[in-house]
Amino acid sequence: xxxxxxxxxxxxxxxxxxxxxxxxxxxxxxxxxxxxxxxxxxxxxxxxxxxxxxxxxxxxxxxxxxxxxxxxxxxxxxxxxxxxxxxxxxxxxxxxxxxxxxxxxxxxxxxxxxxxxxxxxxxxxxxxxxxxxxxxxxxxxxxxxxxxxxxxxxxxxxxxxxxxxxxxxxxxxxxxxxxxxxxxxxxxxxxxxxxxxxxxxxxxxxxxxxxxxxxxxxxxxxxxxxxxxxxxxxxxxxxxxxxxxxxxxxxxxxxxxxxxxxxxxxxxxxxxxxxxxxxxxxxxxxxxxxxxxxxxxxxxxxxxxxxxxxxxxxxxxxxxxxxxxxxxxxxxxxxxxxxxxxxxxxxxxxxxxxxxxxxxxxxxxxxxxx
Amino acid sequence: xxxxxxxxxxxxxxxxxxxxxxxxxxxxxxxxxxxxxxxxxxxxxxxxxxxxxxxxxxxxxxxxxxxxxxxxxxxxxxxxxxxxxxxxxxxxxxxx
Numbered sequence: 001x002x003x004x005x006x007x008x009x010x011x012x013x014x015x016x017x018x019x020x021x022x023x024x025x026x027x028x029x030x031x032x033x034x035x036x037x038x039x040x041x042x043x044x045x046x047x048x049x050x051x052x053x054x055x056x057x058x059x060x061x062x063x064x065x066x067x068x069x070x071x072x073x074x075x076x077x078x079x080x081x082x083x084x085x086x087x088x089x090x091x092x093x094x095x096x097x098x099x100x101x102x103x104x105x106x107x108x109x110x111x112x113x114x115x116x117x118x119x120x121x122x123x124x125x126x127x128x129x130x131x132x133x134x135x136x137x138x139x140x141x142x143x144x145x146x147x148x149x150x151x152x153x154x155x156x157x158x159x160x161x162x163x164x165x166x167x168x169x170x171x172x173x174x175x176x177x178x179x180x181x182x183x184x185x186x187x188x189x190x191x192x193x194x195x196x197x198x199x200x201x202x203x204x205x206x207x208x209x210x211x212x213x214x215x216x217x218x219x220x221x222x223x224x225x226x227x228x229x230x231x232x233x234x235x236x237x238x239x240x241x242x243x244x245x246x247x248x249x250x251x252x253x254x255x256x257x258x259x260x261x262x263x264x265x266x267x268x269x270x271x272x273x274x275x276x277x278x279x280x281x282x283x284x285x286x287x288x289x290x291x292x293x294x295x296x297x298x299x300x301x302x303x304x305x306x307x308x309x310x311x312x313x314x315x316x317x318x319x320x321x322x323x324x325x326x327x328x329x330x331x332x333x334x335x336x337x338x339x340x341x342x343x344x345x346x347x348x349x350x351x352x353x354x355x356x357x358x359x360x361x362x363x364x365x366x367x368x369x370x
Numbered sequence: 371x372x373x374x375x376x377x378x379x380x381x382x383x384x385x386x387x388x389x390x391x392x393x394x395x396x397x398x399x400x401x402x403x404x405x406x407x408x409x410x411x412x413x414x415x416x417x418x419x420x421x422x423x424x425x426x427x428x429x430x431x432x433x434x435x436x437x438x439x440x441x442x443x444x445x446x447x448x449x450x451x452x453x454x455x456x457x458x459x460x461x462x463x464x465x466x
Contacts, residue, residue, distance in 0.1 A: 123424075124442075126424075126426075127424065127425075127440070127441075127442055128442075158398075158399060158401065158426075159401065161399035161424075161426035161429065161430055162424045162425040162426045162429055162440060163429070164429070164430075165429050165430050166395065166430055167395075167430065167432045179398050179399060182401060199403070202398070202400075202401065202403075203401060203402065203403065204401055206374055221446075276374075277373045277374065282375065282376055282377055282378075283377065328445050329444075329445045329446060331443050331444065331445060332442065332443060332444030332445060332446065332447070334374070334443075335401065335422070336374045336375075336376055336402065336420070336422050337376050337422060337443040338376060338377075338380060338381050338421060338422045338423040338443055339423055339439075339440075339441035339442060339443045339444075339448065340380040340381055340382055340423060340439070340441075341376045341377035341380045341381070341443070342443045342444070342445060342448060343448050344377060344380055345377065346445055346448055346449075
């Protein structure tokens with residue numbers, strides 16, 4: 001029998017032994033560097049560097065793929081070499097939020113208290129009340145934070161304020177809430193300034209880059225299984241004609257119709273977010289109509305061959321309807337639209353969108369007979 | 371952010387100056403600079419139309435001087451409210 005020591009099996013020699021911070025039954029996150037001993041037990045210390053897998057994960061959720069399953073375990077973490085006097089930063093357990101925070105804590109020693117927001121970002125979770133007064137106090141108690149730190153301050157992201165009442169937190173668990181900046185990248189400056197946020201740190205931004213990063217998710221919401229059924233239905237409608245049903249017409253006219261719909265999706269879900277401040281009007285549905293008209297006409301110009309007036313009308317109307325609807329849906333992703341305003345424009349424009357769809361279908365089906 | 375202004379005159383935000391103690395918390399938590407609180411004075415609404423009804427001010431007002439109907443400015447959620455009512459409405463699994 002071969003000896004294990006001097007005669008390894010085929011292939012490379014054995015890798016390094018298990019790390020001292022591994023525990024049976026748990027998988028170790030790559031960002032956990034060490035375990036820091038505290039009076040109530042070990043607390044994982046996290047790296048402030050994002051690695052390839054963090055970036056790939058961010059891209060994955062930005063594309064809308066398994067966006068609801070990107071979480072870290074709630075509880076207490078730490079960065080640097082924290083002591084009992086160091087600050088506590090509170091965040092959501094959406095990994096994108098957690099990563100944004102730890103990246104900005106480079107060179108800072110402190111504690112990170114992660115709330116169980118069901119994997120949802122701070123602002124949305126505050127709106128849904130999972131980033132809440134109760135959850136802050138629950139995690140403070142569960143982690144026995146008062147035995148680890150000497151002060152009684154928690155730094156919360158300002159956008160958590162719709163869900164957390166600073167006064168109620170003080171009453172319920174005797175911790176003072178300090179409202180930190182809206183964006184994690186202002187944290188170093190906020191800390192340097194003695195935990196004071198400049199007015200610009202209190203406002204969300206909505207730059208071109210901020211808007212473009214939202215586009216893939218908008219598209220993924222539109223492109224669903226229902227879309228495939230709709231496209232199939234359009235092919236069927238397109239085949240109806242003087243010969244009762246023609247497969248070649250279904251294909252050719254079907255593709256034309258789909259091109260018009262596609263142009264509406266691009267206009268409403270890509271161009272409207274991108275060009276938002278430059279499109280006239282305040283109402284998103286109206287902005288969508290303007291770009292939908294342009295996109296619908298552009299599709300017709302690109303089309304070679306004969307096309308009747310009714311078909312033009314159908315294509316433009318359908319592009320307008322889809323673009324307007326998609327643009328209206330983008331309100332949910334902006335940091336400045338009020339629900340009352342969204343409801344107002346929905347009441348005004350959804351009948352218009354429905355009429356445009358109806359008009360498009362009638363014109364499209366009638367076109368071969370005229 | 372100043373380039374973005376949504377529909378005027380729709381926000382449900384109301385401030386009752388009577389109970390206000392001028393603590394300034396509304397102005398701290400508001401993401402759009404809707405409030406102004408001078409030192410030793412009561413809060414005033416200086417930009418009502420910038421209100422997005424997130425509810426941060428009302429949640430954090432210690433004397434309940436602010437009222438707003440908070441909500442999600444999301445079309446698919448509002449459609450759900452219309453169809454199923456406020457209780458059963460949900461943005462769906464793919465929302466924020």
